Each structure stands twice: as structure tokens, then as C-alpha cells.
Amino acid sequence: MEQVIQALISGILSGGIYALISVGLALIFGVVGLVNFAHGEFLMLSMYIAYWVYYFIKLEPYESLLINLVLMATVGYIVYKVIMTRVLEADHSMQMLLTLGLSMVLQNLALMLFKADYRNVRIDITTDVINIGFTNLSTARVLAFIVAIGASVALYLFLQKTYTGVAMKAVAQDGKAAKLMGINIKKIYGQAFIIGTMLVGLAGVLMSPMYSVFPTIGANFSTLAFIVVVLGGLSSIPGAIFGGILIGIVESMAGYLLGPAYQQAAYFLLFILVLIFKPSGIFGRE
Amino acid sequence: MLKINNLNAYYDEVRVLKDICMTAKRGEITALIGSNASGKTTLSSCISGIHEKVKGKIEFDGKDITNLRSDEIVEMGLVQVPEGRLLFPKLTVRENLELGAYCKRSRHGRVQRLQYIFNLFPRLEERQKQYAGSLSGGEAQMCAIGRGIMSNPELIILDEPSLGLAPIVVKEIMATIKRISEEGTTVFLVEQNVMQSLKISHYAYVLENGIVKAEGGGNELLESEEIRKAYLGL
Ligand SMILES: Nc1ncnc2c1ncn2[C@@H]1O[C@H](COP(=O)(O)OP(=O)(O)OP(=O)(O)O)[C@@H](O)[C@H]1O
Ligand SMILES: [Mg+2]
Numbered sequence: 191m192e193q194v195i196q197a198l199i200s201g202i203l204s205g206g207i208y209a210l211i212s213v214g215l216a217l218i219f220g221v222v223g224l225v226n227f228a229h230g231e232f233l234m235l236s237m238y239i240a241y242w243v244y245y246f247i248k249l250e251p252y253e254s255l256l257i258n259l260v261l262m263a264t265v266g267y268i269v270y271k272v273i274m275t276r277v278l279e280a281d282h283s284m285q286m287l288l289t290l291g292l293s294m295v296l297q298n299l300a301l302m303l304f305k306a307d308y309r310n311v312r313i314d315i316t317t318d319v320i321n322i323g324f325t326n327l328s329t330a331r332v333l334a335f336i337v338a339i340g341a342s343v344a345l346y347l348f349l350q351k352t353y354t355g356v357a358m359k360a361v362a363q364d365g366k367a368a369k370l371m372g373i374n375i376k377k378i379y380g381q382a383f384i385i386g387t388m389l390v391g392l393a394g395v396l397m398s399p400m401y402s403v404f405p406t407i408g409a410n411f412s413t414l415a416f417i418v419v420v421l422g423g424l425s426s427i428p429g430a431i432f433g434g435i436l437i438g439i440v441e442s443m444a445g446y447l448l449g450p451a452y453q454q455a456a457y458f459l460l461f462i463l464v465l466i467f468k469p470s471g472i473f474g475r476e
Numbered sequence: 477m478l479k480i481n482n483l484n485a486y487y488d489e490v491r492v493l494k495d496i497c498m499t500a501k502r503g504e505i506t507a508l509i510g511s512n513a514s515g516k517t518t519l520s521s522c523i524s525g526i527h528e529k530v531k532g533k534i535e536f537d538g539k540d541i542t543n544l545r546s547d548e549i550v551e552m553g554l555v556q557v558p559e560g561r562l563l564f565p566k567l568t569v570r571e572n573l574e575l576g577a578y579c580k581r582s583r584h585g586r587v588q589r590l591q592y593i594f595n596l597f598p599r600l601e602e603r604q605k606q607y608a609g610s611l612s613g614g615e616a617q618m619c620a621i622g623r624g625i626m627s628n629p630e631l632i633i634l635d636e637p638s639l640g641l642a643p644i645v646v647k648e649i650m651a652t653i654k655r656i657s658e659e660g661t662t663v664f665l666v667e668q669n670v671m672q673s674l675k676i677s678h679y680a681y682v683l684e685n686g687i688v689k690a691e692g693g694g695n696e697l698l699e700s701e702e703i704r705k706a707y708l709g710l
Contacts, residue, residue, distance in 0.1 A: 353574070360564045360575050367562035369526055372550030372579035372627060 196325050197446035198439060203327070205438020206335035207393055211411055212418035212430040213342045214389035220425025221362045221382035224274060225282065227289040229415055230408025231296035232387050236262050236394025237403035238304060244311045244398075251311060251398040258395050259388050266387030270380045278379065293408065300405035308402035316399045334396035339431070341392055345385070346427045358382055362425060417461045423471035432473050436460075477502040477631055477662050478523070478554075483532035485518050492518050494686045496532070500631065500679075505653070505663040507673045507694065509707065510683035516666045517559050519683070520635045523664075524556040525549045536631070551579045553630035559639065559666075561620040565609030569600055569619055572608045576626025586626065593622040596652060614645040621652065631662040638669045650676055670707040674698045682707075 215229045239258050240251040251258070273292065277285045318329035349355040361368045361378045368375050401407070418437050422429025437457050444456030464472055478500040485493040492515045500506035510516050521527035523534055525546040534542045536554050544552075555576075563572050573593060577586040594601035597618040603611065608619055617637055624632050634653065638646040646669060654676045657663045667673035674680055677694040682703065690703065697703050 356567065356571050357575060357578060360567060360571075363564045363566055364562055366526065367558065367564065368575075369546040370524055370550070370556050370558055370562070371575055371623065372547045372555070373575070374545065374547040 192324060193446065194443075197442050199325070199327065200331075201439035201442030202435055203331045203335045203438070204442060205435030206338040207397060207434075208414060208418055208437050209342050209431045209434025210338035210393040210396070211390050212415040212422070212434050213345055213427050214386035214393075215415045216419045216422065216425055216427060216430040217345065217382055217389070218386040219419065220427075221358050222274070222278070222379045224278075224383075225286050225289065226386075227286060227412060228269075228293040228296060228408075229386075229390055230410070230412030231293045232262065232265065232390045232408070233394045233397075233411050234300060234403065234405065234408040235265060235296065236391035237398050237401070237407065238300065238309075240395055240398035241309050241311055241403050244313075250313050250315075251395045252315075255392075255395050259391055262391030262394075263384050263388050266384040267380070269387075270383040274379075274383060275376065278376070293412070297405050297408065304405065306405060308404045310402050311398045313399055328400070330399045334400070337396055338393065341389060342427070342431045342434075345389065346431070349427060354381075414457075417457060420461065421464055421471050422473050426471070426473060429471060429473035433471075436472070477537060478506075478664065479535040480519075480523070481533040481535070483519070483522060483530065483534065485515070485522050485527055485531075486529040487518075488529075492686050493522070496683075496686075496688060498681055498688065498691075500662060500664050502630075502662050503657070503660070504678040505657045505665055505676055505694075507665045507667060507677035507680035508683060509667050509670050509673060509680060510689075511668065511707070514683045515686040516683055517635055518686075520556055520558070520633050520666055523549075523554070523633060547579065550627055550629075551581055553581060553628070554633070555624045555627045555629040555631075556633040556635065557620045557624040557637065559635035561616045563608040563611070563616055563619055563623070566607055568605050569608055569611065570604040572619055572623050573600070573604075573626050576623035577628070579627055582626060582628040585628070589626055589628065593625060596625075596655070597622060613640050614642070614648070617641065617645075617649055618652075621649075621656075625656065625661070629661060631664060632656070633664040633666065635666045636668060637665075638667060638672065646672055670703070671698075674703075 211233060215226060218224055218226050236258055239261055240254060243249050243254040243257060244251065277288050315330045319326040320329050320332060349359055357373055358378055361373060361375050365375050414437065418433040419430055422433035440457045440460055441453045445453045480496055480498040483493055483496040484491055496519065508516055518527060522530050525544050530542060533540060536552060541549055573590060577583065599615055600618055600622055603615065611619060637649050650672050653663060653665065665673050665677060674694045674697055680694050680697050681688050682690040
């Protein structure tokens with residue numbers, strides 16, 4: 191029993207990170223209408239930034255958080271301006287090919303520059319644990335969970351309560367009407383894209399003390415985030431948060447009950463079932 | 477105030493507006509009437525800067541706005557209440573109205589203007605917390621007009637405000653449009669409801685297949701044999 195609870199908690203903790211990666215993807219899809227296959231590569235990029243900053247100037251990922259986010263925002267801005275603005279009105283298939291291409295370029299660039307080595311940031315927090323009575327939890331994972339959920343909820347509140355956030359939702363709901371109301375929608379698209387990139391960048395920072403970084407790490411997380419976003423009802427932020435936690439739990443429980451080999455299979459199965467029986471997503475409305 | 481000169485508009489290679497010339501005078505209601513597919517909405521889109529393929533010249537307040545972005549045009553004081561309302565369905569009525577005041581020119585005095593709109597349409601105040609998607613047709617039109625006025629426009633384009641509304645509601649909306657005009661906003665009214673719109677307009681243009689077929693004072697057109705036959709079935 192204790193082990194089940196432990197697996198459950200572990201799943202929830204991972205789920206927080208998945209949620210954070212996914213809300214960025216959901217925001218970009220919901221507002222800009224872009225399916226960004228390079229989302230996972232942004233995660234990879236931020237993890238490399240965290241790694242190299244630690245390697246060269248010994249700043250731990252949490253300490254270099256601001257530098258990292260500023261760099262990620264810059265990356266988001268450049269990618270949006272130089273690449274995405276060209277396909278905003280193009281077919282979905284064109285956009286997908288383009289972002290897929292971008293993800294391959296980034297992966298191979300990383301491979302060329304940094305080699306295929308697995309690189310780790312080993313710091314105190316990596317091995318610290320906190321005791322919560324019956325079990326020990328990794329400090330890094332608990333901290334990551336809290337910050338990830340906090341940031342995801344902050345995004346939700348931003349969209350719900352601030353004027354700019356409401357304007358973003360308006361653009362998502364009816365771009366033409368938004369234009370007619372004097373909203374510069376390309377600017378809003380850019381802002382949403384940058385926020386989405388920064389959120390996945392934050393996820394990279396949080397993951398750095400726990401996960402190794404290597405050129406193809408983004409691919410797994412891209413797929414996972416897509417599944418989460420579909421489960422969550424595509425553009426819904428709360429849907430992506432709950433979807434992320436759900437996938438974390440499914441993954442962890444499958445690992446515990448059936449063995450590690452079944453972890454991915456379990457959430458893919460869930461994904462397929464949802465597509466068959468409730469294509470609007472578990473948390474999505476019709 | 478608004479001056480359109482030799483305007484041509486295309487969808488791909490198909491020309492749907494042909495050498496349009498029109499003016500709307502400050503303080504007046506100018507109507508643009510015409511049957512389905514005559515090009516009214518296309519013309520409204522051209523003026524508001526959301527139609528891509530345009531040739532010719534559109535001047536607002538003496539300035540060339542032909543190639544400006546839609547948000548720049550709103551910033552100058554020209555707003556459009558689009559056909560079919562196009563409210564933001566999953567935002568509340570109040571959020572819809574507040575977004576009308578997105579441009580800089582309308583930031584100042586937006587609180588008073590919201591009050592003015594609630595005054596104009598008390599029903600919107602009652603429903604301010606409700607999703608715009610759940611409004612009735614008449615209420616939705618009120619909300620759309622209110623959202624337009626929130627931008628503090630000098631000229632407001634209304635594209636088929638009577639669309640799909642019961643005759644009594646149409647009367648109500650038309651009376652409001654007249655009131656808005658009397659309170660100082662210039663109105664460009666695009667309509668298929670020829671009778672109602674000619675009644676309140678100072679000047680009107682008749683569009684047919686993308687060509688201006690006739691023009692004249694509102695009453696003058698109401699009395700014209702041709703218009704009565706073609707549009708009023710009299
Ligand atoms: N997106 C589009 N692509 C291609 N052709 C279009 C498009 N929108 C309108 N048209 C064509 O342009 C012409 C003018 O259409 P428009 O919508 O401007 O007419 P309208 O006078 O507003 O009609 P209604 O009274 O039905 O609103 C029509 O022949 C229509 O088929
Ligand atoms: Mg029309």
C-alpha cells in the first residue's frame with residue numbers, strides 16, 4: 191500500500207512538470223493556432239543553457255533562472271519574427287512541416303555543437319530529500335512541482351484576470367473581430383508565442399537538476415505534451431494542467447504495476463481511447 | 477469625413493467591387509443598401525483594412541487609410557460593427573465591451589463610456605456577467621454596437637445590424653442608431669432593410685453587383701419609382 195501511494199505521489203510530481211510544458215504548447219495552439227513540433231526542442235535548449243551556465247560559471251539552474259528565461263524569450267521572439275510570421279495564414283500542414291523542420295534543425299545543431307553525450311547538472315538539491323512522515327521525497331522534484339503548478343496557475347489567472355490576458359483570449363476566439371476592435375493580432379500572437387516559450391524554458395530549468403540533457407531529449411517531451419494537450423481539450427489551460435498530472439499518474443502507476451517498459455504504452459493507450467471515445471478531450475467541452 | 481475613390485476589390489481574380497466612389501459626411505447617417513452578394517460587406521472590410529486585395533483610395537478625415545492596418549484605422553477613430561456581430565462568445569458581456577476600448581484613443585474615459593452604453597442598453601447592464609455567446613440576437617447586436625462605441629469612434633460602420641432580428645427589435649436598433657448619430661458620431665449604415673435604413677439616413681447609396689447603381693437623399697430614394705419596385709416590392 192505504501193508503495194502504491196509512493197508511486198502515486200511520484201506520478202503527481204512528474205505530472206506538474208508535464209503540465210508546465212503542456213500549458214505553453216496549449217497557449218500557442220489556442221492563441222496563435224500553431225501546432226509547434228519544436229516545443230520539445232525549446233525544452234532541450236533551456237536545459238543546455240542551464241547546463242552550460244553551470245559548467246562555465248558555476249551558477250546553479252535556479253540561480254541562472256532569470257538569464258535562462260531572458261534567453262528563452264529572445265529565442266521565442268526571433269523564431270516568431272523570422273519564421274512563424276511567414277506561415278500564420280498558411281495551411282496547418284505547412285505549419286506542421288515547418289515546425290517539424292525547425293525541431294530537426296535544432297536537434298542536429300545541438301548534436302553538432304554539444305555531441306550526443308548525456309550531460310548532468312549534479313548539485314546538492316539533486317540528492318536532497320524531504321521526509322513527509324512515511325516516505326522520503328526528492329527535494330528537487332517537490333520544488334519543481336510547486337513552481338511548475340504555480341506558474342501554470344499564474345498563466346491561467348493572467349488569461350482570466352488581466353486586460354492583456356482577456357485580449358489574448360479574444361484573439362483566440364475570433365481573430366477577425368479582434369482586428370476590428372483595434373487589436374494588433376500579430377503582436378498578441380508574438381506575445382503568446384514568447385510566453386509559451388518561456389514557460390517551457392522554465393520547465394527546462396526545473397528539470398535540469400534531475401534529468402540529463404542530450405540533443406534528442408525534446409522529442410519525448412514534445413509527444414508527451416501533445417498527448418496532454420489533446421486530453422485537455424486542445425487550447426484549455428486548466429485542461430492541460432489536469433491532463434499533465436493525469437499522464438504523470440498513469441505513467442507512474444503503470445511503471446509500478448506493470449513494469450517500466452509499460453509506462454509509455456499506458457499513456458499512449460489512454461490517448462487512443464480518448465481519441466476514440468471522447469475526441470474533444472477528457473477535460474474539453476464539446 | 478470618409479471618401480472612397482475608384483475602389484476595386486477582388487477575391488483572387490474575381491472583381492467584386494467596381495470603381496466605387498462614395499462619401500460620408502460628418503454628423504450624417506449615410507446608408508449603403510443592396511441585396512445579397514452585392515458587395516456591401518466586402519466594401520466594409522476594405523474600409524476597415526481587413527480586405528487584402530484592394531485598388532483605389534480610401535480617405536478618412538483627409539488622410540489616406542487605404543493601406544493601413546485595421547488597428548491603426550481604429551486608432552484614428554473609425555470602427556466597424558461587423559455583420560453577424562462577431563462577439564467573443566466565451567467572454568462575458570462586460571469583457572466584450574471593455575475590449576472595445578483596447579485602442580489608445582479610447583483608454584481615457586472608458587469608465588464613463590461603459591456607463592453611457594449601459595444607459596443606452598440597460599439590458600446589457602443586467603447581463604454584463606453572462607457569456608456573450610448566450611445572448612439573444614437583439615441583445616447580441618446591442619452588445620456589438622456597444623463594443624464598437626467603446627472605441628470612442630468618430631465614424632462607426634454598422635454592417636447589417638438588423639440581420640435576423642424581429643421587426644420590433646429592428647425598430648429599436650434603428651432608433652438607437654439615430655440617437656448615436658444625433659449625439660455626434662458619424663454613421664455608415666450597411667443594410668438590406670431598405671425601408672428602415674432609408675428612413676433614418678441623410679444620404680444613401682444603392683449597390684448592385686459591385687456597382688453603385690443609384691444615390692441620393694434618404695427620402696428622395698424612398699420615393700423613387702425604381703427603388704420602390706426593386707427593393708420594397710411596391
Ligand atoms: N471569402 C470570399 N471568397 C470568395 N468570394 C467571396 C468571399 N466573400 C464574399 N465573396 C463574394 O463576393 C461577393 C460580395 O459579397 P459580400 O459578402 O460583400 O456581399 P454582401 O452585399 O455583404 O451580401 P450579404 O447581404 O449577403 O451580406 C459575392 O459574390 C460573394 O460570393
Ligand atoms: Mg454582407
